[in-house]
Amino acid sequence: MSRVSELDTGLHRYDVKRVFEMKSLIIGRGYKVATHIENKNPYGFKPGRFCMAPFSLKTIIIVLLSLLIQNNVFAKDPLQVFVSIAPQEYFVEQIGKDLVDVQVMVQAGASPHTYEPKPLQMTGLSKAEIYFAVGVTFENAWLKKISSFNPNLMIVHTEKNIQKIPMAAHHHNDNGHKHGENNHQEEETHGKEHDYDHHPHDGIRDPHIWLSPPLVKIQARNILDALQQVDPANNSTYEANYKDFIAEIDLLHAGLENTFSGKEGTPFMVFHPSWGYFAKAYGLKQVPIEVEGKDPKPAQLKEIIKYAKEQGIKVIFVQPQFSFRNAEMVAKEINGKVVSIDPLAYDWSENLREVASIFGEVFK
């Protein structure tokens, strides 16, 4: 890394006004500025010598200004960025750090399947530079509207290059459909049989891609590419942050693999099927109570209860964004309990680690 870019983090955030303030500071109080430079030590001078023999004011001004220009100081506040859900805020912040200002569309407690943006958010969007989509349902209805009143907004599909799986559904029937064998092939066929074009929940594919660490690595790459494209002056900073984030994900993934090793094929019951990619990443089997995005009918509920009893399931997982009513009913029938886990928590790594340790306890 060059010395200029080391200085970058210290200086690039000054806006134009700040630069002129610094200029007057240089003229008015040369020693103050000299101390500042000495602290940053951009050219590796020995501090002692520098203090004893400061450069002329003219030299300092020229050096400073040329540094400022090279470092793109005349840009700008943090990039104004929107994301759909809170975990994405975490992803973008890991890579953009203080170079980005991230706002989340789907507010705490709301569902990304049915969300409608608030007027204030629309105002924010009109000034935003990037929208990081993730493929959740409400985007289908809103992205077009959003880009129509802010044509300069870059819309980035962070789900790019991710192979989506069909939404999990229980589909229990009595003609030999075995739940123990959660094989992907079968699910694919199922998808075609049921004609997912008419699937009320997210059209064809499962949108919950942010709950699989390996898939988040792909999303992180898409985020990096977009930030570098919009703000090339900070390429190397984004790149370094991205590498740190990938290392964090690898560490998390290894820990989770460890938690679930030997548990392959273990079923877990959820109300809303948010954990399909998580299940896939760690060899588990997600069994939803919801049927194609809707509450189950009484007959379906009976089947689910029967299945839970057969499998010895004792915990129904719910999430804060959906009603617990049906889950509580099933839990009562199987003499089990309802446990809440949040697929939309901001603190993504920590949250997945917690979820894994809850699963680990339940699977014992």
Ligand SMILES: [Zn+2]
């Ligand atoms: Zn969902």
